[in-house]
Amino acid sequence: MPPVTTPSDPRAADSVSRRSRPERVAEAIKSWVVAENMAPGDKLPGEQELIARFGMAKGTIREAMRLLEAQGLVKTRTGPGGGSFVHAVSDARAQALLGNYFYFKNLTIADIYQLRIALEPELAASLAGRLGEADLAALEANIARYDTPPATADEDRAQHIASLDFHRRLAGHAENPLLGFVIGFMSNMLSDITVSRRLYEPRNYDLWRRGRDHQRALVRALREGDAEAARHTMAAHMRGARDLMEVQEARMARRFLPDR
Amino acid sequence: MPPVTTPSDPRAADSVSRRSRPERVAEAIKSWVVAENMAPGDKLPGEQELIARFGMAKGTIREAMRLLEAQGLVKTRTGPGGGSFVHAVSDARAQALLGNYFYFKNLTIADIYQLRIALEPELAASLAGRLGEADLAALEANIARYDTPPATADEDRAQHIASLDFHRRLAGHAENPLLGFVIGFMSNMLSDITVSRRLYEPRNYDLWRRGRDHQRALVRALREGDAEAARHTMAAHMRGARDLMEVQEARMARRFLPDR
DNA sequence: ATCTATTTGTACGTATGTATT
DNA sequence: AAATACATACGTACAAATAGA
Numbered sequence: 001m002p003p004v005t006t007p008s009d010p011r012a013a014d015s016v017s018r019r020s021r022p023e024r025v026a027e028a029i030k031s032w033v034v035a036e037n038m039a040p041g042d043k044l045p046g047e048q049e050l051i052a053r054f055g056m057a058k059g060t061i062r063e064a065m066r067l068l069e070a071q072g073l074v075k076t077r078t079g080p081g082g083g084s085f086v087h088a089v090s091d092a093r094a095q096a097l098l099g100n101y102f103y104f105k106n107l108t109i110a111d112i113y114q115l116r117i118a119l120e121p122e123l124a125a126s127l128a129g130r131l132g133e134a135d136l137a138a139l140e141a142n143i144a145r146y147d148t149p150p151a152t153a154d155e156d157r158a159q160h161i162a163s164l165d166f167h168r169r170l171a172g173h174a175e176n177p178l179l180g181f182v183i184g185f186m187s188n189m190l191s192d193i194t195v196s197r198r199l200y201e202p203r204n205y206d207l208w209r210r211g212r213d214h215q216r217a218l219v220r221a222l223r224e225g226d227a228e229a230a231r232h233t234m235a236a237h238m239r240g241a242r243d244l245m246e247v248q249e250a251r252m253a254r255r256f257l258p259d260r
Numbered sequence: 261m262p263p264v265t266t267p268s269d270p271r272a273a274d275s276v277s278r279r280s281r282p283e284r285v286a287e288a289i290k291s292w293v294v295a296e297n298m299a300p301g302d303k304l305p306g307e308q309e310l311i312a313r314f315g316m317a318k319g320t321i322r323e324a325m326r327l328l329e330a331q332g333l334v335k336t337r338t339g340p341g342g343g344s345f346v347h348a349v350s351d352a353r354a355q356a357l358l359g360n361y362f363y364f365k366n367l368t369i370a371d372i373y374q375l376r377i378a379l380e381p382e383l384a385a386s387l388a389g390r391l392g393e394a395d396l397a398a399l400e401a402n403i404a405r406y407d408t409p410p411a412t413a414d415e416d417r418a419q420h421i422a423s424l425d426f427h428r429r430l431a432g433h434a435e436n437p438l439l440g441f442v443i444g445f446m447s448n449m450l451s452d453i454t455v456s457r458r459l460y461e462p463r464n465y466d467l468w469r470r471g472r473d474h475q476r477a478l479v480r481a482l483r484e485g486d487a488e489a490a491r492h493t494m495a496a497h498m499r500g501a502r503d504l505m506e507v508q509e510a511r512m513a514r515r516f517l518p519d520r
Numbered sequence: 521a522t523c524t525a526t527t528t529g530t531a532c533g534t535a536t537g538t539a540t541t
Numbered sequence: 542a543a544a545t546a547c548a549t550a551c552g553t554a555c556a557a558a559t560a561g562a
Contacts, residue, residue, distance in 0.1 A: 057551040070330035078528040079559025094361035101354035105437040177365040317531040339539030
Protein backbone atom coordinates (compact mmCIF):
# COMPACT_ATOMS: atom_id res chain seq x y z
CA MET A 1 0.00 0.00 0.00
CA PRO A 2 1.49 3.36 -1.00
CA PRO A 3 2.26 6.06 1.53
CA VAL A 4 -0.01 9.05 1.84
CA THR A 5 1.12 12.65 2.13
CA THR A 6 1.78 13.15 5.79
CA PRO A 7 -0.19 15.74 7.73
CA SER A 8 3.02 17.68 8.45
CA ASP A 9 3.65 18.25 4.75
CA PRO A 10 4.51 21.96 4.47
CA ARG A 11 3.15 22.35 0.90
CA ALA A 12 -0.45 21.80 1.88
CA ALA A 13 -2.08 24.05 -0.69
CA ASP A 14 -2.35 22.14 -3.95
CA SER A 15 -5.45 20.39 -5.18
CA VAL A 16 -4.39 17.05 -3.78
CA SER A 17 -3.50 18.07 -0.25
CA ARG A 18 -6.62 20.19 -0.02
CA ARG A 19 -8.63 17.00 0.10
CA SER A 20 -9.60 15.73 3.51
CA ARG A 21 -7.66 12.87 5.02
CA PRO A 22 -10.45 10.34 4.55
CA GLU A 23 -10.58 11.33 0.89
CA ARG A 24 -6.85 10.89 0.51
CA VAL A 25 -6.92 7.52 2.20
CA ALA A 26 -9.79 6.38 -0.02
CA GLU A 27 -7.90 7.50 -3.13
CA ALA A 28 -4.78 5.70 -1.96
CA ILE A 29 -6.70 2.50 -1.44
CA LYS A 30 -8.33 2.78 -4.85
CA SER A 31 -5.05 3.17 -6.66
CA TRP A 32 -3.62 0.36 -4.56
CA VAL A 33 -6.44 -1.91 -5.73
CA VAL A 34 -5.54 -1.01 -9.32
CA ALA A 35 -1.80 -1.44 -8.80
CA GLU A 36 -2.27 -4.85 -7.20
CA ASN A 37 -4.85 -5.77 -9.82
CA MET A 38 -7.19 -6.92 -7.06
CA ALA A 39 -10.43 -8.70 -7.90
CA PRO A 40 -13.81 -8.71 -6.19
CA GLY A 41 -13.63 -10.77 -3.01
CA ASP A 42 -10.03 -9.88 -2.23
CA LYS A 43 -9.49 -8.69 1.31
CA LEU A 44 -8.23 -5.22 2.13
CA PRO A 45 -6.05 -4.65 5.18
CA GLY A 46 -7.97 -4.55 8.46
CA GLU A 47 -8.79 -1.43 10.40
CA GLN A 48 -5.87 -1.77 12.77
CA GLU A 49 -3.39 -2.29 9.99
CA LEU A 50 -4.70 0.70 8.05
CA ILE A 51 -4.49 2.81 11.19
CA ALA A 52 -0.86 1.77 11.54
CA ARG A 53 0.06 2.13 7.86
CA PHE A 54 -1.49 5.53 7.39
CA GLY A 55 -0.71 6.74 10.88
CA MET A 56 -4.24 8.00 11.30
CA ALA A 57 -7.00 7.63 13.82
CA LYS A 58 -9.66 4.96 13.69
CA GLY A 59 -12.43 7.40 12.84
CA THR A 60 -10.51 8.77 9.88
CA ILE A 61 -9.94 5.32 8.46
CA ARG A 62 -13.58 4.43 8.97
CA GLU A 63 -14.71 7.57 7.14
CA ALA A 64 -12.45 6.55 4.25
CA MET A 65 -14.07 3.12 4.15
CA ARG A 66 -17.52 4.72 4.06
CA LEU A 67 -16.43 6.77 1.05
CA LEU A 68 -15.45 3.57 -0.76
CA GLU A 69 -18.55 1.78 0.44
CA ALA A 70 -20.83 4.50 -0.94
CA GLN A 71 -19.16 4.06 -4.32
CA GLY A 72 -20.01 0.38 -4.10
CA LEU A 73 -16.35 -0.62 -4.30
CA VAL A 74 -16.01 -2.33 -0.93
CA LYS A 75 -18.18 -4.32 1.44
CA THR A 76 -17.37 -4.68 5.10
CA ARG A 77 -18.20 -7.57 7.40
CA THR A 78 -17.76 -7.91 11.15
CA GLY A 79 -16.53 -10.92 13.04
CA PRO A 80 -13.64 -13.32 12.61
CA GLY A 81 -12.47 -13.46 9.02
CA GLY A 82 -14.30 -10.17 8.61
CA GLY A 83 -12.92 -6.93 7.28
CA SER A 84 -13.31 -4.94 4.10
CA PHE A 85 -13.39 -6.66 0.73
CA VAL A 86 -13.13 -5.43 -2.81
CA HIS A 87 -16.57 -5.56 -4.38
CA ALA A 88 -17.74 -5.23 -7.96
CA VAL A 89 -20.12 -2.29 -8.16
CA SER A 90 -23.60 -3.75 -8.50
CA ASP A 91 -26.04 -2.83 -11.22
CA ALA A 92 -28.47 -1.41 -8.71
CA ARG A 93 -25.80 0.67 -7.01
CA ALA A 94 -24.48 2.11 -10.26
CA GLN A 95 -28.01 2.98 -11.33
CA ALA A 96 -28.81 4.61 -8.02
CA LEU A 97 -25.65 6.71 -8.16
CA LEU A 98 -26.36 7.78 -11.72
CA GLY A 99 -29.94 8.51 -10.73
CA ASN A 100 -28.62 10.96 -8.13
CA TYR A 101 -27.03 12.91 -10.97
CA PHE A 102 -30.27 13.20 -12.90
CA TYR A 103 -32.25 14.12 -9.82
CA PHE A 104 -31.01 17.68 -10.24
CA LYS A 105 -31.31 17.83 -14.02
CA ASN A 106 -34.78 17.89 -15.38
CA LEU A 107 -34.76 14.82 -17.46
CA THR A 108 -37.99 14.36 -19.38
CA ILE A 109 -39.64 11.26 -20.71
CA ALA A 110 -39.04 12.58 -24.21
CA ASP A 111 -35.30 12.72 -23.43
CA ILE A 112 -35.31 9.09 -22.39
CA TYR A 113 -37.22 8.06 -25.47
CA GLN A 114 -34.75 9.82 -27.72
CA LEU A 115 -32.17 7.33 -26.45
CA ARG A 116 -34.51 4.36 -26.29
CA ILE A 117 -35.43 4.83 -29.95
CA ALA A 118 -31.75 4.90 -30.86
CA LEU A 119 -30.58 2.07 -28.60
CA GLU A 120 -33.31 -0.52 -28.09
CA PRO A 121 -33.43 -1.48 -31.79
CA GLU A 122 -29.66 -1.91 -31.70
CA LEU A 123 -29.97 -4.23 -28.70
CA ALA A 124 -32.79 -6.19 -30.32
CA ALA A 125 -30.76 -6.72 -33.48
CA SER A 126 -27.71 -7.86 -31.56
CA LEU A 127 -29.80 -10.40 -29.64
CA ALA A 128 -31.43 -12.05 -32.65
CA GLY A 129 -30.69 -15.75 -32.70
CA ARG A 130 -28.64 -15.55 -29.53
CA LEU A 131 -31.25 -16.35 -26.87
CA GLY A 132 -31.99 -19.86 -25.68
CA GLU A 133 -35.50 -21.29 -25.76
CA ALA A 134 -35.81 -20.83 -21.99
CA ASP A 135 -35.10 -17.11 -22.25
CA LEU A 136 -37.51 -16.73 -25.16
CA ALA A 137 -40.19 -18.56 -23.21
CA ALA A 138 -39.58 -16.27 -20.22
CA LEU A 139 -40.10 -13.27 -22.48
CA GLU A 140 -43.38 -14.73 -23.71
CA ALA A 141 -44.45 -15.46 -20.16
CA ASN A 142 -43.70 -11.87 -19.33
CA ILE A 143 -45.95 -10.65 -22.13
CA ALA A 144 -48.72 -12.82 -20.73
CA ARG A 145 -48.61 -10.74 -17.55
CA TYR A 146 -50.36 -7.92 -19.38
CA ASP A 147 -52.52 -9.85 -21.73
CA THR A 148 -55.80 -8.66 -20.27
CA PRO A 149 -56.87 -5.04 -20.06
CA PRO A 150 -56.19 -3.37 -16.69
CA ALA A 151 -59.31 -2.63 -14.67
CA THR A 152 -57.93 -0.35 -12.01
CA ALA A 153 -55.25 2.29 -11.67
CA ASP A 154 -53.16 -0.14 -9.63
CA GLU A 155 -53.34 -2.81 -12.32
CA ASP A 156 -52.55 -0.14 -14.84
CA ARG A 157 -49.40 0.76 -12.99
CA ALA A 158 -48.41 -2.86 -12.39
CA GLN A 159 -48.75 -3.64 -16.08
CA HIS A 160 -46.72 -0.60 -17.02
CA ILE A 161 -43.87 -1.84 -14.83
CA ALA A 162 -44.29 -5.38 -16.10
CA SER A 163 -43.96 -4.27 -19.69
CA LEU A 164 -40.72 -2.52 -18.77
CA ASP A 165 -39.55 -5.82 -17.27
CA PHE A 166 -39.60 -7.15 -20.81
CA HIS A 167 -36.93 -4.62 -21.74
CA ARG A 168 -35.00 -5.16 -18.52
CA ARG A 169 -34.79 -8.84 -19.45
CA LEU A 170 -33.45 -8.03 -22.87
CA ALA A 171 -30.95 -5.61 -21.35
CA GLY A 172 -29.81 -8.37 -19.02
CA HIS A 173 -28.86 -10.48 -22.01
CA ALA A 174 -26.84 -7.76 -23.71
CA GLU A 175 -23.26 -8.72 -24.47
CA ASN A 176 -22.33 -5.07 -24.55
CA PRO A 177 -22.31 -4.04 -20.88
CA LEU A 178 -22.65 -0.35 -21.66
CA LEU A 179 -25.65 -0.92 -23.89
CA GLY A 180 -27.22 -3.20 -21.30
CA PHE A 181 -26.63 -0.76 -18.49
CA VAL A 182 -28.04 2.29 -20.24
CA ILE A 183 -31.17 0.45 -21.35
CA GLY A 184 -31.67 -1.06 -17.89
CA PHE A 185 -31.22 2.35 -16.33
CA MET A 186 -33.79 3.93 -18.59
CA SER A 187 -36.25 1.13 -17.88
CA ASN A 188 -35.93 1.77 -14.18
CA MET A 189 -36.28 5.51 -14.58
CA LEU A 190 -39.47 4.92 -16.56
CA SER A 191 -40.85 2.66 -13.85
CA ASP A 192 -41.07 5.74 -11.68
CA ILE A 193 -43.67 7.81 -13.42
CA THR A 194 -47.07 9.24 -12.77
CA VAL A 195 -49.70 9.37 -15.48
CA SER A 196 -52.65 11.68 -15.57
CA ARG A 197 -54.66 9.87 -18.24
CA ARG A 198 -55.20 6.23 -17.50
CA LEU A 199 -54.30 3.42 -19.79
CA TYR A 200 -57.77 1.89 -19.71
CA GLU A 201 -59.25 4.80 -21.60
CA PRO A 202 -60.08 3.33 -25.04
CA ARG A 203 -57.72 5.46 -27.12
CA ASN A 204 -54.76 4.75 -24.83
CA TYR A 205 -55.53 1.09 -24.59
CA ASP A 206 -55.46 0.77 -28.34
CA LEU A 207 -51.94 2.20 -28.48
CA TRP A 208 -50.88 -0.04 -25.64
CA ARG A 209 -52.25 -3.19 -27.29
CA ARG A 210 -50.33 -2.38 -30.43
CA GLY A 211 -47.18 -2.26 -28.28
CA ARG A 212 -47.90 -5.66 -26.81
CA ASP A 213 -48.26 -7.06 -30.33
CA HIS A 214 -44.91 -5.54 -31.21
CA GLN A 215 -43.34 -7.40 -28.31
CA ARG A 216 -44.86 -10.66 -29.57
CA ALA A 217 -43.53 -10.04 -33.06
CA LEU A 218 -40.15 -9.14 -31.59
CA VAL A 219 -39.83 -12.44 -29.75
CA ARG A 220 -40.67 -14.19 -32.98
CA ALA A 221 -37.90 -12.35 -34.82
CA LEU A 222 -35.45 -13.09 -32.02
CA ARG A 223 -36.30 -16.76 -32.15
CA GLU A 224 -35.89 -16.89 -35.92
CA GLY A 225 -32.60 -15.01 -35.71
CA ASP A 226 -33.83 -12.26 -37.99
CA ALA A 227 -31.80 -9.30 -36.79
CA GLU A 228 -33.25 -6.75 -39.17
CA ALA A 229 -36.83 -7.73 -38.37
CA ALA A 230 -35.99 -7.47 -34.67
CA ARG A 231 -34.48 -4.04 -35.21
CA HIS A 232 -37.44 -2.68 -37.12
CA THR A 233 -40.04 -4.20 -34.85
CA MET A 234 -38.34 -2.72 -31.82
CA ALA A 235 -38.07 0.66 -33.52
CA ALA A 236 -41.81 0.64 -34.20
CA HIS A 237 -42.45 -0.50 -30.63
CA MET A 238 -40.39 2.37 -29.22
CA ARG A 239 -42.10 4.99 -31.34
CA GLY A 240 -45.45 3.64 -30.22
CA ALA A 241 -44.41 3.58 -26.58
CA ARG A 242 -43.25 7.17 -26.81
CA ASP A 243 -46.59 8.21 -28.28
CA LEU A 244 -48.42 6.39 -25.49
CA MET A 245 -46.38 8.22 -22.86
CA GLU A 246 -47.25 11.51 -24.52
CA VAL A 247 -50.94 10.72 -24.72
CA GLN A 248 -50.95 9.71 -21.07
CA GLU A 249 -49.16 12.93 -20.10
CA ALA A 250 -46.70 10.89 -18.10
CA ARG A 251 -44.23 12.68 -15.83
CA MET A 252 -41.08 11.54 -14.11
CA ALA A 253 -41.22 11.09 -10.36
CA ARG A 254 -38.88 13.26 -8.33
CA ARG A 255 -37.13 10.83 -6.04
CA PHE A 256 -33.87 8.97 -5.68
CA LEU A 257 -33.64 5.48 -7.16
CA PRO A 258 -33.44 2.74 -4.53
CA ASP A 259 -30.14 0.94 -4.16
CA ARG A 260 -31.74 -2.49 -4.37
CA MET B 261 -36.27 15.63 9.55
CA PRO B 262 -37.84 12.19 10.00
CA PRO B 263 -36.97 9.95 12.90
CA VAL B 264 -34.76 6.94 12.36
CA THR B 265 -35.37 3.50 13.80
CA THR B 266 -33.78 3.59 17.20
CA PRO B 267 -30.96 1.21 18.06
CA SER B 268 -33.15 -0.48 20.66
CA ASP B 269 -35.70 -1.49 18.02
CA PRO B 270 -36.45 -5.16 18.69
CA ARG B 271 -37.31 -6.02 15.06
CA ALA B 272 -33.81 -5.57 13.75
CA ALA B 273 -33.88 -8.25 11.09
CA ASP B 274 -35.51 -6.85 7.97
CA SER B 275 -33.65 -5.46 5.01
CA VAL B 276 -33.92 -1.90 6.22
CA SER B 277 -32.76 -2.38 9.77
CA ARG B 278 -29.95 -4.61 8.61
CA ARG B 279 -28.26 -1.52 7.19
CA SER B 280 -25.65 0.10 9.38
CA ARG B 281 -26.53 3.20 11.31
CA PRO B 282 -24.54 5.54 9.07
CA GLU B 283 -26.38 4.08 6.09
CA ARG B 284 -29.74 4.61 7.75
CA VAL B 285 -28.88 8.18 8.65
CA ALA B 286 -27.72 8.87 5.10
CA GLU B 287 -30.96 7.41 3.70
CA ALA B 288 -33.01 9.47 6.13
CA ILE B 289 -31.25 12.65 5.08
CA LYS B 290 -31.74 11.83 1.41
CA SER B 291 -35.45 11.32 1.76
CA TRP B 292 -35.62 14.45 3.88
CA VAL B 293 -34.00 16.42 1.05
CA VAL B 294 -36.66 15.05 -1.30
CA ALA B 295 -39.53 15.69 1.09
CA GLU B 296 -38.42 19.28 1.70
CA ASN B 297 -37.71 19.71 -2.01
CA MET B 298 -34.31 21.15 -1.16
CA ALA B 299 -32.14 22.65 -3.88
CA PRO B 300 -28.37 22.76 -4.30
CA GLY B 301 -26.88 25.26 -1.86
CA ASP B 302 -29.44 24.64 0.87
CA LYS B 303 -27.92 23.99 4.25
CA LEU B 304 -28.38 20.75 6.12
CA PRO B 305 -28.51 20.74 9.91
CA GLY B 306 -25.10 21.07 11.55
CA GLU B 307 -23.21 18.20 13.11
CA GLN B 308 -24.38 19.00 16.61
CA GLU B 309 -28.00 19.23 15.59
CA LEU B 310 -27.85 15.95 13.69
CA ILE B 311 -26.23 14.31 16.69
CA ALA B 312 -29.10 15.56 18.82
CA ARG B 313 -31.88 14.70 16.33
CA PHE B 314 -30.69 11.19 15.60
CA GLY B 315 -29.41 10.55 19.10
CA MET B 316 -26.18 9.19 17.72
CA ALA B 317 -22.53 9.86 18.23
CA LYS B 318 -20.49 12.30 16.23
CA GLY B 319 -18.55 9.57 14.46
CA THR B 320 -21.74 7.93 13.23
CA ILE B 321 -23.07 11.19 11.85
CA ARG B 322 -19.75 11.94 10.22
CA GLU B 323 -19.68 8.54 8.53
CA ALA B 324 -23.17 9.22 7.22
CA MET B 325 -22.02 12.53 5.77
CA ARG B 326 -19.10 10.80 4.07
CA LEU B 327 -21.57 8.39 2.45
CA LEU B 328 -23.49 11.33 1.04
CA GLU B 329 -20.31 13.15 0.09
CA ALA B 330 -19.04 10.17 -1.91
CA GLN B 331 -22.30 10.18 -3.85
CA GLY B 332 -21.65 13.83 -4.66
CA LEU B 333 -24.88 14.93 -2.97
CA VAL B 334 -23.40 17.12 -0.23
CA LYS B 335 -20.39 19.35 0.23
CA THR B 336 -19.10 20.28 3.64
CA ARG B 337 -17.33 23.47 4.62
CA THR B 338 -15.62 24.39 7.88
CA GLY B 339 -15.70 27.73 9.61
CA PRO B 340 -18.54 30.04 10.66
CA GLY B 341 -21.55 29.66 8.40
CA GLY B 342 -20.06 26.31 7.48
CA GLY B 343 -21.71 22.93 7.61
CA SER B 344 -23.05 20.53 5.03
CA PHE B 345 -24.89 21.75 1.97
CA VAL B 346 -26.96 20.03 -0.66
CA HIS B 347 -24.95 19.81 -3.85
CA ALA B 348 -25.90 18.92 -7.40
CA VAL B 349 -23.91 15.88 -8.44
CA SER B 350 -21.24 17.12 -10.82
CA ASP B 351 -20.63 15.73 -14.27
CA ALA B 352 -17.15 14.57 -13.31
CA ARG B 353 -18.39 12.87 -10.16
CA ALA B 354 -21.19 11.03 -11.92
CA GLN B 355 -18.80 9.87 -14.60
CA ALA B 356 -16.24 8.69 -12.08
CA LEU B 357 -18.90 6.73 -10.18
CA LEU B 358 -20.18 5.13 -13.37
CA GLY B 359 -16.61 4.40 -14.38
CA ASN B 360 -16.20 2.40 -11.16
CA TYR B 361 -18.99 0.14 -12.37
CA PHE B 362 -17.30 -0.56 -15.69
CA TYR B 363 -13.92 -1.12 -14.08
CA PHE B 364 -15.03 -4.65 -13.26
CA LYS B 365 -16.83 -5.34 -16.53
CA ASN B 366 -14.66 -5.74 -19.53
CA LEU B 367 -15.94 -2.98 -21.67
CA THR B 368 -14.31 -2.92 -25.09
CA ILE B 369 -13.76 -0.11 -27.51
CA ALA B 370 -16.11 -1.89 -29.89
CA ASP B 371 -18.82 -1.76 -27.20
CA ILE B 372 -18.40 1.98 -26.86
CA TYR B 373 -18.51 2.49 -30.60
CA GLN B 374 -21.74 0.53 -30.86
CA LEU B 375 -23.31 3.29 -28.76
CA ARG B 376 -21.38 6.15 -30.31
CA ILE B 377 -22.58 5.14 -33.78
CA ALA B 378 -26.15 5.10 -32.52
CA LEU B 379 -26.03 8.26 -30.41
CA GLU B 380 -23.57 10.78 -31.82
CA PRO B 381 -25.51 11.21 -35.09
CA GLU B 382 -28.64 11.81 -33.03
CA LEU B 383 -26.85 14.50 -31.04
CA ALA B 384 -25.45 16.09 -34.19
CA ALA B 385 -28.88 16.26 -35.76
CA SER B 386 -30.45 17.79 -32.69
CA LEU B 387 -27.76 20.49 -32.58
CA ALA B 388 -28.10 21.64 -36.18
CA GLY B 389 -28.90 25.33 -36.33
CA ARG B 390 -28.89 25.64 -32.57
CA LEU B 391 -25.30 26.71 -31.89
CA GLY B 392 -24.17 30.31 -31.78
CA GLU B 393 -21.34 31.56 -33.96
CA ALA B 394 -19.00 31.63 -30.94
CA ASP B 395 -19.59 27.94 -30.25
CA LEU B 396 -19.13 27.05 -33.91
CA ALA B 397 -15.90 29.02 -34.01
CA ALA B 398 -14.70 27.20 -30.90
CA LEU B 399 -15.36 23.90 -32.64
CA GLU B 400 -13.34 25.04 -35.64
CA ALA B 401 -10.53 26.21 -33.38
CA ASN B 402 -10.58 22.79 -31.77
CA ILE B 403 -10.15 21.10 -35.14
CA ALA B 404 -7.15 23.33 -35.80
CA ARG B 405 -5.42 21.72 -32.82
CA TYR B 406 -4.83 18.59 -34.87
CA ASP B 407 -4.39 20.10 -38.28
CA THR B 408 -0.79 18.99 -38.67
CA PRO B 409 0.38 15.38 -38.56
CA PRO B 410 1.69 14.22 -35.18
CA ALA B 411 5.45 13.66 -35.11
CA THR B 412 5.83 11.81 -31.83
CA ALA B 413 3.87 9.34 -29.75
CA ASP B 414 3.12 12.13 -27.26
CA GLU B 415 1.71 14.39 -29.96
CA ASP B 416 -0.22 11.42 -31.25
CA ARG B 417 -1.81 10.92 -27.88
CA ALA B 418 -2.47 14.64 -27.35
CA GLN B 419 -4.23 14.88 -30.70
CA HIS B 420 -6.33 11.84 -29.94
CA ILE B 421 -7.57 13.46 -26.76
CA ALA B 422 -8.04 16.81 -28.52
CA SER B 423 -10.23 15.20 -31.18
CA LEU B 424 -12.37 13.75 -28.41
CA ASP B 425 -12.68 17.27 -26.99
CA PHE B 426 -14.63 18.09 -30.12
CA HIS B 427 -17.26 15.56 -29.09
CA ARG B 428 -17.16 16.63 -25.46
CA ARG B 429 -17.97 20.15 -26.62
CA LEU B 430 -20.94 18.92 -28.62
CA ALA B 431 -22.11 16.85 -25.67
CA GLY B 432 -21.91 19.95 -23.50
CA HIS B 433 -24.43 21.67 -25.76
CA ALA B 434 -26.92 18.81 -25.70
CA GLU B 435 -30.37 19.80 -24.53
CA ASN B 436 -31.05 16.21 -23.59
CA PRO B 437 -29.04 15.71 -20.39
CA LEU B 438 -29.02 11.94 -20.70
CA LEU B 439 -27.73 12.07 -24.26
CA GLY B 440 -25.09 14.62 -23.29
CA PHE B 441 -23.99 12.63 -20.31
CA VAL B 442 -23.62 9.31 -22.09
CA ILE B 443 -21.67 10.84 -24.96
CA GLY B 444 -19.43 12.80 -22.59
CA PHE B 445 -18.83 9.66 -20.55
CA MET B 446 -17.83 7.67 -23.61
CA SER B 447 -15.50 10.45 -24.74
CA ASN B 448 -13.74 10.33 -21.41
CA MET B 449 -13.50 6.57 -21.41
CA LEU B 450 -11.92 6.73 -24.86
CA SER B 451 -9.39 9.30 -23.68
CA ASP B 452 -7.87 6.54 -21.59
CA ILE B 453 -6.56 4.11 -24.15
CA THR B 454 -3.28 2.66 -25.26
CA VAL B 455 -2.55 2.04 -28.93
CA SER B 456 -0.01 -0.38 -30.30
CA ARG B 457 0.14 0.98 -33.84
CA ARG B 458 0.87 4.65 -34.03
CA LEU B 459 -1.25 7.16 -35.80
CA TYR B 460 1.65 8.54 -37.83
CA GLU B 461 1.96 5.36 -39.82
CA PRO B 462 0.70 6.32 -43.31
CA ARG B 463 -2.29 4.02 -43.45
CA ASN B 464 -3.57 5.13 -40.05
CA TYR B 465 -2.96 8.76 -40.76
CA ASP B 466 -5.06 8.57 -43.87
CA LEU B 467 -8.03 7.28 -41.87
CA TRP B 468 -7.47 9.92 -39.26
CA ARG B 469 -7.36 12.76 -41.82
CA ARG B 470 -10.63 11.60 -43.25
CA GLY B 471 -12.11 11.91 -39.73
CA ARG B 472 -10.85 15.44 -39.38
CA ASP B 473 -12.51 16.33 -42.69
CA HIS B 474 -15.74 14.84 -41.40
CA GLN B 475 -15.56 17.14 -38.40
CA ARG B 476 -15.10 20.13 -40.69
CA ALA B 477 -18.09 19.09 -42.79
CA LEU B 478 -20.08 18.56 -39.63
CA VAL B 479 -19.50 22.09 -38.38
CA ARG B 480 -20.62 23.33 -41.77
CA ALA B 481 -23.86 21.35 -41.53
CA LEU B 482 -24.43 22.58 -37.98
CA ARG B 483 -23.95 26.19 -39.06
CA GLU B 484 -26.33 25.78 -41.97
CA GLY B 485 -28.91 24.10 -39.78
CA ASP B 486 -29.00 21.01 -41.96
CA ALA B 487 -29.93 18.32 -39.44
CA GLU B 488 -29.90 15.42 -41.86
CA ALA B 489 -26.49 16.34 -43.26
CA ALA B 490 -25.18 16.63 -39.72
CA ARG B 491 -26.59 13.22 -38.85
CA HIS B 492 -25.09 11.48 -41.85
CA THR B 493 -21.74 13.20 -41.60
CA MET B 494 -21.47 12.23 -37.95
CA ALA B 495 -22.47 8.65 -38.75
CA ALA B 496 -19.70 8.42 -41.34
CA HIS B 497 -17.28 10.01 -38.90
CA MET B 498 -18.12 7.48 -36.21
CA ARG B 499 -17.71 4.51 -38.53
CA GLY B 500 -14.35 5.87 -39.61
CA ALA B 501 -13.25 6.47 -36.03
CA ARG B 502 -14.20 2.93 -35.11
CA ASP B 503 -12.15 1.57 -37.99
CA LEU B 504 -9.18 3.67 -36.91
CA MET B 505 -9.41 2.30 -33.38
CA GLU B 506 -9.43 -1.21 -34.76
CA VAL B 507 -6.47 -0.62 -37.05
CA GLN B 508 -4.53 0.88 -34.18
CA GLU B 509 -5.36 -2.08 -31.94
CA ALA B 510 -6.43 0.33 -29.25
CA ARG B 511 -7.20 -1.02 -25.78
CA MET B 512 -8.97 0.48 -22.78
CA ALA B 513 -6.82 1.45 -19.84
CA ARG B 514 -7.58 -0.31 -16.58
CA ARG B 515 -7.92 2.48 -14.08
CA PHE B 516 -10.54 4.50 -12.27
CA LEU B 517 -11.69 7.75 -13.85
CA PRO B 518 -10.52 10.85 -11.95
CA ASP B 519 -13.16 12.82 -10.11
CA ARG B 520 -12.08 16.11 -11.60
C1' DA C 521 -25.83 -24.74 22.41
C1' DT C 522 -22.21 -22.08 24.68
C1' DC C 523 -18.19 -20.05 24.96
C1' DT C 524 -14.24 -17.63 23.02
C1' DA C 525 -11.52 -15.10 19.89
C1' DT C 526 -11.48 -11.81 16.22
C1' DT C 527 -12.90 -7.99 13.82
C1' DT C 528 -15.88 -4.23 12.87
C1' DG C 529 -19.40 -0.86 14.96
C1' DT C 530 -20.65 2.83 18.23
C1' DA C 531 -19.80 6.29 21.78
C1' DC C 532 -17.61 10.17 23.86
C1' DG C 533 -14.23 13.53 25.35
C1' DT C 534 -10.64 16.52 23.90
C1' DA C 535 -7.78 19.03 20.91
C1' DT C 536 -6.80 21.13 16.50
C1' DG C 537 -7.77 23.32 12.02
C1' DT C 538 -10.19 26.74 9.28
C1' DA C 539 -12.90 30.38 7.64
C1' DT C 540 -15.95 34.42 8.90
C1' DT C 541 -16.81 38.63 11.30
C1' DA D 542 -5.98 40.87 15.57
C1' DA D 543 -9.11 38.49 18.17
C1' DA D 544 -13.14 36.09 19.00
C1' DT D 545 -16.42 32.92 17.19
C1' DA D 546 -18.57 29.00 14.90
C1' DC D 547 -18.06 25.42 12.70
C1' DA D 548 -15.87 20.91 10.90
C1' DT D 549 -11.73 17.75 11.38
C1' DA D 550 -8.92 14.55 13.72
C1' DC D 551 -7.38 11.67 17.63
C1' DG D 552 -7.61 8.00 21.37
C1' DT D 553 -9.76 5.14 24.19
C1' DA D 554 -13.47 2.30 25.93
C1' DC D 555 -16.98 -0.67 25.17
C1' DA D 556 -20.78 -2.98 22.22
C1' DA D 557 -22.21 -6.09 18.58
C1' DA D 558 -21.61 -9.59 15.15
C1' DT D 559 -19.75 -13.80 13.43
C1' DA D 560 -16.90 -18.01 12.90
C1' DG D 561 -15.02 -21.85 15.05
C1' DA D 562 -14.03 -24.90 19.08
